[in-house]
Amino acid sequence: MPLIRIDLVEGRSNGQITAIADNIQKTLVDVYALPERDRFQIITEHPANRMIALDVGLGIERTAQVVIIQIFTQAGRSTEDKQAFFQALAANLGAVGVNGEDLIVGFVENSPADWSFGFGRAQYITGELEKPGD
Numbered sequence: 001m002p003l004i005r006i007d008l009v010e011g012r013s014n015g016q017i018t019a020i021a022d023n024i025q026k027t028l029v030d031v032y033a034l035p036e037r038d039r040f041q042i043i044t045e046h047p048a049n050r051m052i053a054l055d056v057g058l059g060i061e062r063t064a065q066v067v068i069i070q071i072f073t074q075a076g077r078s079t080e081d082k083q084a085f086f087q088a089l090a091a092n093l094g095a096v097g098v099n100g101e102d103l104i105v106g107f108v109e110n111s112p113a114d115w116s117f118g119f120g121r122a123q124y125i126t127g128e129l130e131k132p133g134d
Contacts, residue, residue, distance in 0.1 A: 001115065001132075002028060002073040004041045009048050009064055017043060019096040020067065027089045031081070053104060066102045067093070074132055075109035082107065 004024055008017070021041050028034045053066045069089075077085075090100050112124035112131045123129040 001038055001040060001117070002034075002071050004028075005070040005072070006041060006043045007051065007068040007070075008043075008045055009051050009066060010045045011048075011064075012045075016097065017045075020093060020098060023092040023096055024069065024089065027085060027092050031085045031088050032077070060101050062102050063099065065097075065099065066104065067098050068104045068106075070106050070108055072108045072110065074112060074115075076132065077107075 006021060006024065008020070012020075021043060024041070025036075025039050028038075029036055048064055051066060051068070053062050053068060055061075086105060089105065090103055093103060094100060113122055115124055116122050117129070121128065124131050
């Protein structure tokens with residue numbers, strides 16, 4: 001169960017925002033074989049002067065349409081799997097108008113004990129949910 005935070009600059013239409021969110025989910029389902037309803041996304045729009053995304057030394061020139069995605073998930077996916085995800089995500093978001101230079105993605109990994117889906121229980125630990133990869 002990844003928790004996805006999507007931060008973007010104000011000004012996109014509801015349709016564009018929905019397309020971005022839907023294509024992030026599509027990529028997770030296609031690349032990681034997640035269930036369709038395993039979807040937890042937080043979308044936040046920011047004024048242009050409240051998102052700063054400069055270069056890290058790669059010579060990337062970003063536009064005002066930058067999208068930053070944080071993926072909070074359990075540790076265990078290989079570097080190769082993450083690379084496949086990054087490539088598929090860039091292609092899927094490119095198809096809905098997010099240019100490659102405007103896409104920033106970061107994984108934040110944790111363990112099964114770090115998740116509760118309700119009722120004050122860590123369902124991966126209690127056995128109510130199967131731990132990913134088991």
